Structures are given as structure tokens and as C-alpha cells.
Amino acid sequence: MTTSDVTGMTVPELQAALQDGATAAGIAEAYLDRIAATDGTLGSYLHVDREAALERAAAVDASGNAGTGLAGIPVALKDVVVTAGVPTTSGSRILEGWKPPYDATVAARLKAADTVLLGKTNMDEFAMGSSTENSAYGVTRNPWDPERIPGGSSGGSSAAVAGGLAPWAIGTDTGGSIRQPAALTGLVGHKPTYGSVSRYGLIAFSSSLDQAGPMARTVLDAALLHEAIGGHDPLDSTSIDAPLPVLAECARRGADGDLSGLTIGVVRELGGEGHTDGYEQGVLDRFTEAVALLESLGAQVREVSCPAFDLALPAYYLIAPSEASSNLSRFDGVRYGLRVGDDGARDLDEVMALTREQGFGAEVKRRIILGTYALSSGYYEAYYGQAQKVRTLISRDFNAAFDAEGTGVDVLVSPTTPTVAFPLGSRVDDPVAMYAADLCTLPASLAGVPAISVPCGLSDGLPVGFQIMAPALADDRCYRVAAALEAAQDAARGSRFLDQLPSRVAEGAA
Amino acid sequence: MSTDTLVDFDEVLTRYEPVIGLETHVELGTASKMFCGCSTTFGAEPNTQTCPTCLGLPGSLPVANEMAIESTIRIGLALGCRIATWCRFARKNYFYPDIPKGFQTTQYDEPLCTAGHLDVEVDGETYRVEIERVHLEEDTGKNLHVGGATGRIHGADHSLIDYNRAGIPLVEIVTRPILGAGAKAPEVAKAYVTELREILLALGVSEVRMEQGNLRSDVNTSIAPIGSLEWGTRTETKNVNSLRSVERAVRFEMRRQAAVLDGGGTITQETRHFHEDSGTTSPGRSKEEATDYRYFPEPDLVPVAPDEEWVEKLRATLPELPAARRARLSDEWGITPTEMAWLVNAGAVELVSETVAAGASPADARKWWLGELARRANDAGTDLAELAITPAQVAQLIGLISAGTINDQLARQALDGVLAGEGDPAAVVQARGLAVMGESDELVAAVDAAIEGNPDVAEKVRGGKVQAIGALVGAVMKTTRGKADAATVKRMLEERLTAG
Amino acid sequence: MEFHPSMSTLSRKDVAHLARLSRLAVTDEELDLYAGQLSAVLDAVAQVQKAPVEDVPPTTHAVPMTNVFREDAVRPSLPPEVVLAGAPAAEDGRFRVPRILGEEA
Numbered sequence A: 001m002t003t004s005d006v007t008g009m010t011v012p013e014l015q016a017a018l019q020d021g022a023t024a025a026g027i028a029e030a031y032l033d034r035i036a037a038t039d040g041t042l043g044s045y046l047h048v049d050r051e052a053a054l055e056r057a058a059a060v061d062a063s064g065n066a067g068t069g070l071a072g073i074p075v076a077l078k079d080v081v082v083t084a085g086v087p088t089t090s091g092s093r094i095l096e097g098w099k100p101p102y103d104a105t106v107a108a109r110l111k112a113a114d115t116v117l118l119g120k121t122n123m124d125e126f127a128m129g130s131s132t133e134n135s136a137y138g139v140t141r142n143p144w145d146p147e148r149i150p151g152g153s154s155g156g157s158s159a160a161v162a163g164g165l166a167p168w169a170i171g172t173d174t175g176g177s178i179r180q181p182a183a184l185t186g187l188v189g190h191k192p193t194y195g196s197v198s199r200y201g202l203i204a205f206s207s208s209l210d211q212a213g214p215m216a217r218t219v220l221d222a223a224l225l226h227e228a229i230g231g232h233d234p235l236d237s238t239s240i241d242a243p244l245p246v247l248a249e250c251a252r253r254g255a256d257g258d259l260s261g262l263t264i265g266v267v268r269e270l271g272g273e274g275h276t277d278g279y280e281q282g283v284l285d286r287f288t289e290a291v292a293l294l295e296s297l298g299a300q301v302r303e304v305s306c307p308a309f310d311l312a313l314p315a316y317y318l319i320a321p322s323e324a325s326s327n328l329s330r331f332d333g334v335r336y337g338l339r340v341g342d343d344g345a346r347d348l349d350e351v352m353a354l355t356r357e358q359g360f361g362a363e364v365k366r367r368i369i370l371g372t373y374a375l376s377s378g379y380y381e382a383y384y385g386q387a388q389k390v391r392t393l394i395s396r397d398f399n400a401a402f403d404a405e406g407t408g409v410d411v412l413v414s415p416t417t418p419t420v421a422f423p424l425g426s427r428v429d430d431p432v433a434m435y436a437a438d439l440c441t442l443p444a445s446l447a448g449v450p451a452i453s454v455p456c457g458l459s460d461g462l463p464v465g466f467q468i469m470a471p472a473l474a475d476d477r478c479y480r481v482a483a484a485l486e487a488a489q490d491a492a493r494g495s496r497f498l499d500q501l502p503s504r505v506a507e508g509a510a
Numbered sequence B: 001m002s003t004d005t006l007v008d009f010d011e012v013l014t015r016y017e018p019v020i021g022l023e024t025h026v027e028l029g030t031a032s033k034m035f036c037g038c039s040t041t042f043g044a045e046p047n048t049q050t051c052p053t054c055l056g057l058p059g060s061l062p063v064a065n066e067m068a069i070e071s072t073i074r075i076g077l078a079l080g081c082r083i084a085t086w087c088r089f090a091r092k093n094y095f096y097p098d099i100p101k102g103f104q105t106t107q108y109d110e111p112l113c114t115a116g117h118l119d120v121e122v123d124g125e126t127y128r129v130e131i132e133r134v135h136l137e138e139d140t141g142k143n144l145h146v147g148g149a150t151g152r153i154h155g156a157d158h159s160l161i162d163y164n165r166a167g168i169p170l171v172e173i174v175t176r177p178i179l180g181a182g183a184k185a186p187e188v189a190k191a192y193v194t195e196l197r198e199i200l201l202a203l204g205v206s207e208v209r210m211e212q213g214n215l216r217s218d219v220n221t222s223i224a225p226i227g228s229l230e231w232g233t234r235t236e237t238k239n240v241n242s243l244r245s246v247e248r249a250v251r252f253e254m255r256r257q258a259a260v261l262d263g264g265g266t267i268t269q270e271t272r273h274f275h276e277d278s279g280t281t282s283p284g285r286s287k288e289e290a291t292d293y294r295y296f297p298e299p300d301l302v303p304v305a306p307d308e309e310w311v312e313k314l315r316a317t318l319p320e321l322p323a324a325r326r327a328r329l330s331d332e333w334g335i336t337p338t339e340m341a342w343l344v345n346a347g348a349v350e351l352v353s354e355t356v357a358a359g360a361s362p363a364d365a366r367k368w369w370l371g372e373l374a375r376r377a378n379d380a381g382t383d384l385a386e387l388a389i390t391p392a393q394v395a396q397l398i399g400l401i402s403a404g405t406i407n408d409q410l411a412r413q414a415l416d417g418v419l420a421g422e423g424d425p426a427a428v429v430q431a432r433g434l435a436v437m438g439e440s441d442e443l444v445a446a447v448d449a450a451i452e453g454n455p456d457v458a459e460k461v462r463g464g465k466v467q468a469i470g471a472l473v474g475a476v477m478k479t480t481r482g483k484a485d486a487a488t489v490k491r492m493l494e495e496r497l498t499a500g
Numbered sequence C: 001m002e003f004h005p006s007m008s009t010l011s012r013k014d015v016a017h018l019a020r021l022s023r024l025a026v027t028d029e030e031l032d033l034y035a036g037q038l039s040a041v042l043d044a045v046a047q048v049q050k051a052p053v054e055d056v057p058p059t060t061h062a063v064p065m066t067n068v069f070r071e072d073a074v075r076p077s078l079p080p081e082v083v084l085a086g087a088p089a090a091e092d093g094r095f096r097v098p099r100i101l102g103e104e105a
Ligand SMILES: [Mg+2]
Pocket: B106, B137, B172
């Protein structure tokens, strides 16, 4: 089997290949070769340990488990996931060279499932960004067009999976950092219900919003990865102590394409009438077509108004920086990471301030300052307090939409992003424009409800994402509807979405 | 400030009225830390009781220790507090190397317990100290300052940090301002901390060893001219780590502040440090800007919501509290509140109680602990409880006296042996040959010798001056090196001198 | 230093104060840059103040849970050499830092 054969496979195909005699080492090697050949251009990985990956794969082969469950399947982790003994930087200079002494629960569960870690993927520093241009270690490019961003902050993961450098990857989503990069690179990306995937060992950005989730080539792959990492974790106090719904089975059933009995609400405030400012026509067209397709599968469709969603962006850009300003205080150059200016003359305060000044990038510093302001006495109520109340209003809008006594929809839908992938550098100096990339993903984040992005076509040759939001703990609905849409579009197209990727970064093109 | 510029304490009270307040931090005696599973054992090698969570490693998360929450609620109940039905932890954000996360996880505007009180007694008068709040937080690590004089921060070249203590559950108990204590303010402060310590011990929530920093009090003091409608500016004296120092710190601050005000100056609202050696306070480094802690609810921990059933279950675990226990024991032992107060001040209530339980009479137990044993502890500069003798051994000693095996003087010699580690009193009496002499030939000879050796005294006694017999008893006791029983000796002398 | 920026704008001085509070030794150029950018951001986020939130409680936790505890049981700590492995400076089993010009602990 050739390298491109393996690196184009879905996970069930890889599982079948392993059961048919392919080896985990062979599969890992195919991916590692492809990374070596093409990641110079894409810049999706921050750390790849070829030897360690091959050794691990060989061990799985030796155990005879390869092909059962996820054993032997390679995986990439966003560099925000703490991994024992493996450099973990969160995209920041301040953590350069740090080798954690412990595993995040997500990493531990994937390890326990005998997956093979390919490496750690690039990201916006501390997950603050929507383009992966804020990494201290260079930009990541979009495999669909290397002059464009792969989305962010999980842009390393999105580029790696779309570019065939990993079968799937873990991302984290605070305001949209799984769904937005998935949308912009033609992947499936799911933000689980807040509290359903452990945050233990995810380097915190905004604790009340952060969630890890799958980024994959197909809805079923995403569901399989989600099942591997999800479920209660006693190490995370906010982890929900309830069984994870069956997800992969829902994805399989959803692919049968019957959506009768399902009611879909189209959110007016996210690209609907009177709310199209900033949305590209191509995005709106693909979205409308996808809604029509779902209706043709038997779903009832109605428009739903969620007025508080208009305030999601300002609320988010107060809450997330506030929590971040506190979460990032531990990076003080005392216990780990960078220390600058310890020359015997400077006192600790000066050394801390220099370390943080030089260790953090511009966007991180901007958000720390903004968050410090929003929490400071005298301003707390007007900013942080007010934003938390807006958060309540947004949850109420969701509840009203999902409540059987109210609108009674099963899921809410919207475009995942207002635009397709934008050119590198086009928004770096304009934070407000950059923040607008998260417009559609923020409401679900603030309410803690699950949301998935699934491809729904191309606009100007670039992927457009379709977002499906569900009530808390009803992640299975996201997978069901996404699978139906994916199957119907694949059937109409006669191929998988990613097969359209016109010019995968050519092997050896680095 | 040197002591000679202070105003005499009595003089302070002629012009000023003090207001005091106490914030007491108590390390709970849980096996593991507040938010992680690291051990809390005191005295371990530095940084051997640390993990990702209490080191604040990236990605680590806290999970609250249920026992710590329950201990806090039990403290609140013992202090008559209202227990919150719903409250959250908060982050107190500031930079200091002994806090590993850049914030301390604490409680801010939603403490677990509020509005309690503690009655303390000073010189027979009861003072009610109102408790404003009892909340739960995490302790900090420990800084060791290197290169300066005596490990102090000023002049230090660099500092070394040990995070073993970081994350140990810490309960903070805050009083409302204590008014009207006047001249008794320093003693009320000490009595409050003493009584609080007794309660914590009775609850079994902390070892409350002040020398290990299990209990640390910040003492707020202000004074205002008598009759003034406004309170004075207060100072907060930190680092007050013994009961005696609590009293000294208040006394010193009252005298210092009076001197400042008398000289036309104003009191700076500041943190001051107490110096155990000199009994003085000195200002902390003044901050360029007011600290803004940017408190907000801790998103990594979910709210704590004690329901009635839980609280009542905890209430049922409360032991008899020290005040009630003292009242009951006073009754059982037939002593006055003042006599009980002596026992409390000497730290002897528990010891006497255990000695009584081991068979001694309350009067004897009190006599020995407050008398001879208190003297020995004082000479050795230790607490009574630190003496190398158990209540059971004291009871045995008393038993030997009651049985007439030894007398008080021999008992003191037996005590020497016990304290020197020679074993139980009975064993010491045996080994050292301390038993009282019976009416032996040796004693008869000693009595006869005393009469012969002191003919004038003997004559006086024969002549009716009966009280002069004491000198002869003394002489016999001396020759027998205290082993004789004085009453026996006296009877034998009387038989010889007044008979017929 | 007094800190009273008017709502929705941040002066250079305000940014300098916030940077000091956040332990960021920002440069003069950054002060100019951030003052401008943050004022634009604040303009956008200040919209939350228009929200109809009378009697609306704040949401601090997306999922309403209470009373999540762990049992008071000791779990193994990290080996000391692992604890200090990432330290920028260490001495005598402790983390070493430059002299502290702060409050006495
Ligand atoms: Mg405190």
C-alpha cells in the first residue's frame, strides 16, 4: 500500500487495514514520512518525535491489539494538551522547552487506548486567536491555499488533518477554536458539552469556556475520537458525572439520511435577515443550500430568534480575557519556563515583568491587559459582571429555543464562520476584525452547549462550515444531523468532501 | 521605634479608647491538601510534598477536599455561625513567589460561615467577641531569604521557595471590631485566641501547634481619644505566633500609637510586623499603589451548597465545647470560676481531668499540676503539657502519698526520677528507696537523738510550749533525709516528752 | 497611583498602570499601540452595558453543579528531582528567585 493510500483513509478504513495485516508501525511511518516531506510548507506541527512514535507503534503491533478499538491509530494533539515527557508550549515562548511531568486526561485516555502520538500541533499562543498567526513558533498555512490561514486557535490540528499529516487530531475550543478552523479547512470539528470532556491537563485559557474535542475528516471519525476522550474525570471538578451518550452509533444512523421528526431552528441573528453584515454571500448561499438539503431529508425547518446572541461577541471578549489574565499569572518565571533578566541586580518583580514581557506575544499581552481592566475594582460590575449576565441571557435564548413548551426545536443551525479562510496577515493588526471570525461560534461556547461544524460546500474554492448546536449533553444530536448532511452531500458529489482538496501540498514540496 | 518613646500603658488609657480585631488563620489537620492529594505532614524535606496542582503547573486543576469543607462548617457551628446554603470560592490575584498560581484560591464575598460569636472571660468578666466570618482558603509556600541578616527579607540576596505548605487548607476566622475592652484589650485579644485554640482542639480539626505555624493571628489595633465618635486608623500586625505575643502586640501598638498621636502625628494604615524577641512592631514595606486583587468566582471549582441535612449531621458531631466542659468540671471538682480560670491559664484543664480520670482526687490533681509541676515547667521554660510526665503517672504519685508510702517531700524526689526518665513513680520510689520509714529502730534512734541533741527545746516542750516540737520534728526529718513521716515523728516525740 | 479611566477608553497611562498590575514590562511603543487597540476593543465590548439585565443573575459556571469534592486521602507527590527539573534556578531542593522587594511574608 502506498503512503498516500494510508494517509487518505478514514479511521474505520485504518482499523480495517490493521485487521487485514497492515501494521501500526507502517501506518505511523507513512504519516511521519508525509510530515517530513510536507510540513515544512504547512507548519502544522511544533514537535514530532519520529523515534518515539515508531517505537510506540511497534509496541502496539507487538501487543497484538492493533486494529481493536483505536489501538495503532495515529493521533496529533494540539500543543495545549499537557503530555508527559513531550515538549508542551501552548504556542508560547514562555514555555519553550518545558517537558511536563504528567499527562492531561485526554492524553492519558488516548495513550491508554493504544493510539500512536505523532506529535504536537501548532496553535495561537495560549489558544488566543482565530488564525494561528499568534504562535511564537511561526504561522500555519491552510492546505487549501497556503497563502491563507487555517483558522485558529487549533490551526495546527486543522491543517495537519486536512493536509493528510494526521488521520485526526485533538483541538480545544474556547470561543470557536475547534469549529472555526475545522470549517476553514473542510473538516468536522465538535465542541462537546462543557464539562463532558476533562479539562485536566489542558493549559487553561478561559476556564469556564475551554473544552477539548475532536477534529476529523468525517463525522464518524469525530464521534469515535470524542468517545475515546469523553466522560467523567474526578480530576476536573467541572466534569459532569454522567455517562457519555453513544456518539459513533448516532453518526452511523444519521448517515442513513432520515431526519423526519427532527425540527431544525435557523438562528436569525447568525446570518439571517437583517443580520448579514460581515457575512460573505458564498457562505450564506452554501448555508441556505445545506438547510434545504436537510429539509429534503425530512427535517422541519423554522427560523428562531435569539436576540442575546448579538451580545455574545462583546460578552466573550470580556469573560475570556478576564479569566485568561488570571490563568496566565502562573507564568512568572519562578517554577518552570522562561526567566529573563535574572542578572543579580534586578529584583524579582522586575524579573517577572521582563519575563512576561518577552515571553508573551502581542495578542496575549493585549488580552491580559484587557482582562486585568475588566476585573479591576470599580470596573468589575460594568464589564465582567455585566458580561456574565449577558451569558445568562444567551443561555435563556438557547433554553427558549430548545424548550418543548417554547419554540421546541431539536437543534439550532448557522454558518460556522461568516467568511471563508482569509489571507495570512490580513487581520493581524486589527483585533476587532479578527475577533469577528468567532461571531457564530461564541453563543454555544458561552452557554456551554455542544456544537459541531461540518463542511457544506465551497465558496471560491474554499471550504464553508455548517454549525449544528444542541442542548447540553445532547451531543449525539449534533453528530446525527451532521452525519445526515455529510452523507447526502457525499452522495450528491460522488466523493468525500476532502477529496476535492485540489492541490494537497505536494510531497517533497518543502 | 525604641521603647523609651512609648506612652506608659496606664497613661494611654487615661486619654484613649482602643478598638481591636483579629484575623486568625488555622491550618486544618487534614491528611491531604485542600485541592490535591499531597500530604500535609509537617517537617518534610522541601518540595517533596508537591504535585502539578499545588505547584500550579500549566493545565493542573483543583478538586476540593471534603474533610476541609466539613471541618470549616464544624468550626462555624462551634462559633454559633450561620452556614451558607450556597457559596463559591474566589480567586485573589496577586504576584508573589510563594503562591504558585498567581492567585490564591480563597473565599471573598461568599464565606462558608458568617455571624457567630465567642464569649471569653478575663478577670471574671465576660466579653462577647462577634465573629464576622469563617472561610476556607489555601496556605502559601514558604520563602527562605538567603544572604541577608538572620533570614529576613531586607538585605537578602535571593530567596528560596518550598511549596510543601502551599495548598494546605487554611481556615480564616475574622472577628468584628471588639469595642469597650479598654485596659483589658490586650488580655481580651489573648483570651480570644486562647479560647479559639481550645475550641479547635476540642473539635479535632487542627493540631493548633503555634510553633509550627498551625495558628497565626493578625492583630488589628486602633486607638481613638476617649469620647471620640470616630475610630482611629488601624494597623494590622502580622506574624503574631504565640498566645503571649497576641497580648504583647496589642499592648505595644496601643502604647506606640498613643505616642504618635500625643506628638501630633497621625497613624498610617499599614501592615506591621511583630518581633518576638523585642516585643515590638515595625512597619512593612509601604506599597506604591493600593493592591487590586481583582477577585472573581473561581471557575475551576463548582459552588459549595451545604444542605440542612449535611449541616445537621455535622452539628451532631460537635463535642462538648470547652466553655460548657469547664462549667461542668468546675461543678464536679467543686471549684470556683476563678479557680477554673487559673487552670485554663496554666493549660492544665485537660491534664487535671485526665489525672482525675486516672484515680486522683480533683483537689490533689489540681494541687500537683498547679503547684510543683507548674514550678518545674516554669523553671524549664516549657508548657505543662510538655513535661515528661503523664497524668496517669501523676495520679500514681498521688496514690502513693495517700497510701502513706511516701510523703510530699519524697514525692518531689520521686518526681525528679520520673522526669529524668527513670520510669513510673512506683518504680522510682522502689529504685531510689524513697518509701516512708515505719516506726523502726532507726526512727526510734533518730527521735531519741533529736531529744538528746536539743535539750533546751525538749525542756520547752515538756514545760508546755507544745509548738516548739516543730524544731525537733525538723531535726528528725533532717537525719532521716525526709523519709520519715512527719506526723509519725510528731506523735513519737509527744509520747516521749508529754507523757505522764 | 489613582486609576480612573473613563469608561470605554484607555489612555497610555491607564495601560501602563494595568501593565504594571499584570507584571508586563511593556515598551513605550507597545503602550501607544495597546492604548489605541484596546480602546477600539473596549468600544466593541462596552456594548454589554446596553443589555437588558435587570434582575438577571450572572452565569459563572456553564453547567450548574454543586458539591464536587474529593475524599481526604493522600496521593503520591512528584519526586523532588522532577519537581525541580523545569525550574529556571534551584538551590538546596528549593526554587531560587532573585531578591524580593515585597511585603515580608
Ligand atoms: Mg486570607
